[in-house]
Amino acid sequence: MTMNTQQPQETSVESAENAVPTDTETITKLRAEIGELRRRGARESVVRRLETAGARSPELLFGSVADKLQFADDGSVENVAALVELLKRELPEQFGQTPHATSIDAGSGGSANARPLTKEALAKMSPEQISRLDWAAVRQVLSQG
Numbered sequence: 001m002t003m004n005t006q007q008p009q010e011t012s013v014e015s016a017e018n019a020v021p022t023d024t025e026t027i028t029k030l031r032a033e034i035g036e037l038r039r040r041g042a043r044e045s046v047v048r049r050l051e052t053a054g055a056r057s058p059e060l061l062f063g064s065v066a067d068k069l070q071f072a073d074d075g076s077v078e079n080v081a082a083l084v085e086l087l088k089r090e091l092p093e094q095f096g097q098t099p100h101a102t103s104i105d106a107g108s109g110g111s112a113n114a115r116p117l118t119k120e121a122l123a124k125m126s127p128e129q130i131s132r133l134d135w136a137a138v139r140q141v142l143s144q145g
Contacts, residue, residue: 042069042077049080053088054095061087061094117141 043062046069050058065087070079088095117137122130130138 038071038075041075042071045077046080046083049084050087053084056094061091
């Protein structure tokens with residue numbers, strides 16, 4: 001005959017209570033993880049809104065407003081629209097279209113004081129100098145008669 005020497009099993013409520021961490025180090029770690037998840041979600045939300053608003057550097061702009069985030073009870077950012085408007089007011093150059101270069105070399109070697117190309121200027125140039133010019137500009141000058 002075998003005797004049952006086991007203790008009675010705890011009820012599910014008692015088990016659940018025992019499963020909840022009680023040491024402050026674990027609670028601190030969990031709070032830090034929750035905070036990090038909240039910041040990641042906020043970052044994604046704000047960056048996405050900045051991209052929609054036409055921001056040139058949304059990740060960098062997020063860094064300038066990260067300390068101004070206000071969170072709702074559900075963890076979402078309440079003031080995203082206000083932050084985007086604030087950035088648009090304070091840093092308008094960070095929003096809008098990026099200017100595109102008009103040539104493949106982005107004007108390399110050009111000067112702000114460069115004179116327009118003329119037939120007379122072409123006549124004074126050596127073949128080597130002419131070969132370095134924009135051929136479309138040379139054709140246009142020569143076709144003007």
